[in-house]
Amino acid sequence: MPDRESDLDNFKIYSNTSSWGRDYVAAVCEDCDWNFLILPDLQTVHCPHCYKSTLKSIPEGEMELPYSRAPELVVPFQITLESMDDGIEKFSSKIPFAPKDMTSQNMRSRLCRLFLPMWLVDTEVQAQWWAEVGSNYKVVSHQAHYDDHRGGWSSREVEEGRIRWEPRLGRLGRNYHNISTPALEEDMIIKQEMGAFKLGEAVEYQVKEIENSFVRLPNRDTKDAWVEATPAIQTAAAEECRQAAGADHIRQFSWKPQYSNNNWTLMLLPLYTTYYLDAEKVAQPVFIHGQTGQIMGVRRASMKRGQRMSLIILVIAVLIFLLSIILAVASVALPILLVIGVLGFAIALLTAAGAVVPIAMVWQFNRRQKAGRSPYFT
Ligand SMILES: [Zn+2]
Known part of the structure; x- marks a missing residue:
């Protein structure tokens, strides 16, 4: 994007926008450097391009409007x-x-x-111009071919499109x-x-x-x-x-x-x-x-929501773990429960490991987006 100085050099001098049907003022976003025409009562709004800054009106004389005609x-x-x-x-x-x-x-x-x-x-x-102009025309030719089942040689008409070029x-x-x-x-x-x-x-x-x-x-x-x-x-x-x-x-x-x-x-x-x-x-x-x-636009995943989901999965893992301990203790009375308890431990471990997935998904998604296109047209 060229800097504003060189823009100004190239633009003609204008002082008003009355031919537009309304009196607009020129405004600039100092964050993204986009210039706008806005209605005077809109001056306190955010830049509609980057949404990072409020627009500042450009005092008359400091920058000439690039176009005064509607x-x-x-x-x-x-x-x-x-x-x-x-x-x-x-x-x-x-x-x-x-x-x-x-x-x-x-x-x-x-x-x-x-x-x-x-x-x-x-x-x-x-x-003055020079060129080659072409006209379509057709050429008719006869193609002969040999076919035993149809009594030997026969010929058929073939039409071909051509272009005649002339200067x-x-x-x-x-x-x-x-x-x-x-x-x-x-x-x-x-x-x-x-x-x-x-x-x-x-x-x-x-x-x-x-x-x-x-x-x-x-x-x-x-x-x-x-x-x-x-x-x-x-x-x-x-x-x-x-x-x-x-x-x-x-x-x-x-x-x-x-x-x-x-x-x-x-x-x-x-x-x-x-x-x-x-x-x-x-x-x-x-x-x-x-x-x-x-x-x-840039798609941003929410790390907070990812973390919350990870926490929920972790809590579930802890609950399964606690349940497995209870089952293991109870297996003293009923030995078959020990198998279920051990299985529970394994499931609790796997679930706990899975808790990292939402955070990793968000991190990777946001990283990929960052490496991709720019959020603005710049
Ligand atoms: Zn901006």
């Missing part, structure tokens, strides 16, 4: 609360001795709506609208962990779409984002050249584009964030994809 598109939240409950239950069911606090009721009561930014760029392109060149003048490109350094991790967003379901921005929500500010400037936008433009251009040539295929497309009038806007993507308290009362963030319900 976003162009918003992908709305789509998952139902029921499917969210199912997802949370599935998430916690994979944890042995899940923390007591990890219930869908708790996690739902702490839900935060967070929008992640994505850049959209419009551009005009003038270009083409041309000029192209086009406007491309809303080519999406990442506005966050963490974009790749988010996609890998939670899956992509269905951008086709975006609607026009209206302030009501982002009521009671946090908006994550871009940490990637448009110069960097442009580098990732151009391959998508080239792919779109190649497809258009194929169509213009009336061809079925295109390959080795190359071009010399000249871009002009780039216009940058934002699209917002929906993410729920919430948390649960682990056994040490530390908030562990959990992220829920606003369209698919896909969950990402």
